[in-house]
Amino acid sequence: MAACSVSPLRAPSSSTKPKRNSPKNPELRPIETIKTDLLFNFNTPFELKQAHSLVIKSNKHHSVLPLSRVASVCALTPSFDYAQSVFEHVDKSEIVIWNSCIRSFAEGDSPVNAIHLFYRIRCADIRPDSFTCSFVLKACSAARDVSNGRIVHGLVEKLGYGSDLFLQNTIVHMYACCDAMDDARKLFDEMPERDVVTWNIMITQLTKRGDIGKAQELFDVMPERSVRSWTAMIAGYVQCGEAKKAIELFTMMEEAGERANEVTVVAVLAACADLGALNLGRRVHEYSDRCGFRRNVRVCNTLIDMYIKCGCLEVARMVFDEMEERTVVSWSAMIGGFAMHGQGEEALKLFSKMSRIGIRPNEITFIGLLHACSHMGLVEEGRKFFASMASEYGIAPRIEHYGCMVDLLSRSGLLQEAYELIKNMPIKVNGVVWGALLGGCWVHKNVELAEEAFKHLLVLDPNNDGYYVVLSNIYADAGRWDDAARVRKLMRDIGVKKTPGWSSVTVGCVVHEFVAGDGSHPHAEEIYQSWEKLLEKLKLSGYVPNTSVVLLDIDEHQKENVLFRHSEKLAVVFGLMKTPPQTPIRIMKNLRVCEDCHAALKLISKISDREIVVRDRNRFHCFKDGFCSCRDYW
DNA sequence: ATAGGGTTAG
Numbered sequence: 001m002a003a004c005s006v007s008p009l010r011a012p013s014s015s016t017k018p019k020r021n022s023p024k025n026p027e028l029r030p031i032e033t034i035k036t037d038l039l040f041n042f043n044t045p046f047e048l049k050q051a052h053s054l055v056i057k058s059n060k061h062h063s064v065l066p067l068s069r070v071a072s073v074c075a076l077t078p079s080f081d082y083a084q085s086v087f088e089h090v091d092k093s094e095i096v097i098w099n100s101c102i103r104s105f106a107e108g109d110s111p112v113n114a115i116h117l118f119y120r121i122r123c124a125d126i127r128p129d130s131f132t133c134s135f136v137l138k139a140c141s142a143a144r145d146v147s148n149g150r151i152v153h154g155l156v157e158k159l160g161y162g163s164d165l166f167l168q169n170t171i172v173h174m175y176a177c178c179d180a181m182d183d184a185r186k187l188f189d190e191m192p193e194r195d196v197v198t199w200n201i202m203i204t205q206l207t208k209r210g211d212i213g214k215a216q217e218l219f220d221v222m223p224e225r226s227v228r229s230w231t232a233m234i235a236g237y238v239q240c241g242e243a244k245k246a247i248e249l250f251t252m253m254e255e256a257g258e259r260a261n262e263v264t265v266v267a268v269l270a271a272c273a274d275l276g277a278l279n280l281g282r283r284v285h286e287y288s289d290r291c292g293f294r295r296n297v298r299v300c301n302t303l304i305d306m307y308i309k310c311g312c313l314e315v316a317r318m319v320f321d322e323m324e325e326r327t328v329v330s331w332s333a334m335i336g337g338f339a340m341h342g343q344g345e346e347a348l349k350l351f352s353k354m355s356r357i358g359i360r361p362n363e364i365t366f367i368g369l370l371h372a373c374s375h376m377g378l379v380e381e382g383r384k385f386f387a388s389m390a391s392e393y394g395i396a397p398r399i400e401h402y403g404c405m406v407d408l409l410s411r412s413g414l415l416q417e418a419y420e421l422i423k424n425m426p427i428k429v430n431g432v433v434w435g436a437l438l439g440g441c442w443v444h445k446n447v448e449l450a451e452e453a454f455k456h457l458l459v460l461d462p463n464n465d466g467y468y469v470v471l472s473n474i475y476a477d478a479g480r481w482d483d484a485a486r487v488r489k490l491m492r493d494i495g496v497k498k499t500p501g502w503s504s505v506t507v508g509c510v511v512h513e514f515v516a517g518d519g520s521h522p523h524a525e526e527i528y529q530s531w532e533k534l535l536e537k538l539k540l541s542g543y544v545p546n547t548s549v550v551l552l553d554i555d556e557h558q559k560e561n562v563l564f565r566h567s568e569k570l571a572v573v574f575g576l577m578k579t580p581p582q583t584p585i586r587i588m589k590n591l592r593v594c595e596d597c598h599a600a601l602k603l604i605s606k607i608s609d610r611e612i613v614v615r616d617r618n619r620f621h622c623f624k625d626g627f628c629s630c631r632d633y634w
Numbered sequence: 635a636t637a638g639g640g641t642t643a644g
Contacts, residue, residue, distance in 0.1 A: 099635065136638050169637045200638040207639095231639045266640040301641040333642045365644050371643095400644060431644085 077490035099131045106139035115148050130161045137170045146178035169197050176205035183246045196226050203229060207236025227258050235267040235405060243274035260287070262296045269302040276588040276615055278310040279509050294322075301329045308337035311586055311613040311620055328362050336368030339375060342629040347372035348381070363395050369405035375619070375633065376413060401431045410440020411633070415449050431461030435556035438467060442474050450474045464593075465491065465498045476548055503589045505575040514570040517562065523574065530573045532603065541603050546596040566620045567613065568597045576608055584611040592617050602626050 068147030098121055105114035113440045118136040118537055121128065126445035128136075133156050140149035161167050168191055175184035188194070199222040205283075206215035219225070219233050230253040238245035250268050251259070260268065265288050272281035285303055293299045307316035308321065320326070322335050331354045338347035351369055366389055380442050387404050389395045404424055404622050407420035418437050422429055434453045441450035442511075450471055457467045468491040475484035491498075514521060519529065535543075547559040554562070568589055593601070594618055605612050606626035614621045621631035 096635075103635075131636055138637085164636095166636055173637065195637095197638050202638095204638060224639085228638055261639085263639040271640080274644095296640095298641045303641095305642065327641085329642045331642085335643065362642085364643050392641050403644090 010069060018209045025327040072566070095126060095129055095132060095498065098126070099135060102132060102135040102139065104121045105259050106142060108134050111139040111142035111335065112145075114353065115143065115145065115490060118152075128155070128159065130156075130167055133159075133161060134167055134170045137167070137174045141177035142177050146175070146180050149174045149178055149521070163192060165195060165198075169195075169201060169407060172198065173201045173205070176201065181205070181209065194226055196222070196229065198231055200226070200228050207239060210240055210355050212236050212240050212242070225256075226260075227253075227261055227264060230258055231257075231261070231264040231267060234264060234271070236339045238270045238274065239265050241274070243271040244273040245275075247275070247277065247280065262293050262299050266295055266298055266302045269306045270297075273302070273306040273309040273329050275511070276310050276504070276506070277511070278312065278586065281310055295324065297323070297327055297330065301333055304330065304337070308333065308340065309615065311341075311615060311622070313337060313341050313343070315468075323391070326359075328365065331359055332362065332365040332368055335365060336371065339372035339624065340618075342631065344376035344378065361393060361395075362387075363398060363401070366395065366397075367400055367404060369525045370401060370408060374404060374408040375630070377408075377412050377633065379408060379412050379414065394489055399427055399430055399433065402427070403430075403436055404608070406433050407436040407439070410437050411443060413440075413444045415440055415444060415446050419449060419452070429456070429460075431457055431467075434460065435464075435467060438470055442470050442477075445474070445477060447478050449478070462494060462621035463495050463496055468496060469498070499591065501567050501589065501591045503587050505571040505585060505587050505606060507575065508576045512571070512572070512574060514567040516567045517565040518567065518570055521570070523577075526577070527570055527573050530577055531569065534573060534576075534607075535564070537607050538600060538603050541607060543600060543603050546599065563596055566594060566597050568593060569600065572601065572604060575612075576604075576610065582609070584613055586613045586615075588615045591615060593621060598628065598632070602628055 013301070013433075031159045039449075072407065093368065098117070102114045102117055105111060105117060114136055118128070118132070121132070133152055136354065137149060137152055140146070142154060149171075155166075156162060156167055156171065168187070172184050172191075174573060175181070175187065183609050184202070184205065188198065191198065199218060202220075203215045203218050206212070206218070206425075211276040215233065215236055222229065230249065234246045234249050234253070237243070237249060246267065248259075250264070250271070253264075259379055260500045265284055268284050269281060270361065272284065281303075285306075288294055288299055288303070303319050304316045307313070307319065314346045316337055320330060323330060324584060331350065335347045335350050335354075338344070338350065349546075351365070352362070366385060369385050370382055373379070373385065382405065386397065386401065387396050389401065402421065406418045409415075409421065415437070418440060422433055434456045438450055438453040441447070441453060454467060457464070461467065468487055472487040475481070475487065502513055504511050506512075512521075520523065545560050545563055547556055547563060550559040550562050566608060569586055571587045575587065577584060593614060598621070599613055601614065601621070601623045603626060604610070607625035614623070618628065
């Protein structure tokens with residue numbers, strides 16, 4: 001294959017034609033072996049010839065499948081002209097066989113082979129047709145090989161296929177995939193004629209690059225839209241974290257009379273998962289049932305994820321149990337879901353079941369498992385899983401896994417061991433890892449190590465307000481008020497702003513949002529009055545406001561007022577007011593629940609006989625009868 | 635035989 005090494009795609013002189021070599025590895029294998037391999041399992045020219053003779057004997061030499069297998073092997077061995085001699089007696093034209101072969105390489109694991117084969121075809125002076133070009137361009141996209149892509153582009157023009165719309169689309173796609181967006185855009189702008197696919201390619205590629213604005217511009221002006229155009233935009237908005245816009249667009253799509261397909265459903269469900277939009281999620285679930293989309297594994301996986309992130313673990317489990325086939329993604333989603341909901345035992349049980357039936361875990365499965373161990377304080381179990389990643393499954397732990405381990409160790413009070421783990425990590429430490437140690441230092445009151453962790457955080461992630469808040473809390477807990485104040489001053493000096501906390505609660509089909517201290521809500525007056533009444537009952541049940549979580553230099557009374565306006569309190573009061581008794585209240589919050597709200601919510605669940613499900617930044621808290629599913633360990 | 639969306643974690 002090194003015969004013509006100048007440019008793989010230029011037509012060669014005859015001297016560069018590969019020679020017909022004798023087999024390098026003529027190991028003799030009994031013919032029966034080849035038979036049982038169904039003629040397709042050969043890799044040396046010698047085996048190839050044996051297989052060929054079998055193809056002829058079995059009278060299959062007219063079918064493309066064994067022939068393109070023969071051709072594929074030739075592409076990787078020095079038997080190219082032998083393959084050609086095979087094709088001489090076939091009723092299909094030779095280029096058709098090569099095309100099918102290039103295509104299967106282009107769509108397989110090693111698209112580079114498609115490019116190698118194309119080069120051999122050019123070397124043999126065989127004229128590519130437009131299909132050949134489209135397949136090899138597809139391979140260039142997959143291999144992100146823009147230089148060969150450019151050469152094929154030139155060749156397309158030279159061979160007179162330049163005005164073929166199919167090929168133009170493929171070329172635009174190729175440039176975009178190879179990160180040559182300017183070339184793609186230029187070509188797109190210059191195209192005399194475009195079809196809906198052309199527009200869709202541009203839109204999809206722009207959204208993949210996070211350029212949702214430009215994608216929207218094109219979407220707005222395109223002459224006609226297909227389901228795929230809508231889907232690309234919806235998926236694009238989900239990808240860049242704008243789930244609300246995604247759902248708006250989905251509504252518009254329905255109004256335009258377009259019917260969602262499996263891919264649309266996946267994107268919309270992902271948006272519901274992000275927003276905790278259970279009602280829409282349920283509607284899409286029913287729609288998927290009616291359309292038979294539940295046969296699709298990805299639809300089910302996304303459904304599971306949606307229910308998990310909307311706090312409906314049981315429904316997620318039902319969808320999981322009803323699936324016809326499950327992939328590692330299904331198992332990982334479910335394991336991670338149990339971990340997120342504080343049901344570590346279930347997560348581990350599911351993992352054993354998964355292993356028993358022979359599904360190999362991937363790196364994401366382990367993130368769920370380590371989370372589960374962390375939430376249950378299962379240090380030994382976690383250590384074992386962590387070690388088994390490399391030793392049993394050949395998966396190198398990534399930074400996220402180290403983060404989980406540091407979290408597990410430091411939450412369990414093994415702060416020194418966690419610190420050692422960080423110091424001996426074979427990969428670069430990030431803020432999340434130090435942040436996990438800092439969190440452990442808060443729980444276990446270790447000021448010195450907290451200072452050490454914070455030192456690194458100040459370098460790695462100085463704009464993250466959470467770390468200042470935690471360190472300040474640690475000082476406050478230790479009675480070191482001056483130091484706590486110093487941290488707050490440092491925060492001001494650097495210009496780090498505290499992320500405003502918000503919570504949302506769903507009432508009927510409407511999501512109501514509350515920001516901490518919210519006086520602007522239309523029902524603010526009503527909510528505050530309700531809170532005062534609730535507060536009396538809370539105090540009778542033993543609630544004592546924990547003002548230490550308020551890090552402002554104000555007096556106790558003012559601190560209480562700040563505390564009582566925390567967004568999750570406003571949201572739960574509103575939920576109690578506006579939803580029927582006994583129904584669960586579902587709340588979402590952008591930050592972690594503070595200690596005081598956590599204590600209050602436990603009591604509220606008891607006093608008002610309600611299940612309160614709170615989706616935190618990290619996990620779920622399910623408050624019921626005065627207890628929380630996190631067992632106060634979060 | 636030809637081009638364009640999608641799942642788990644962070």
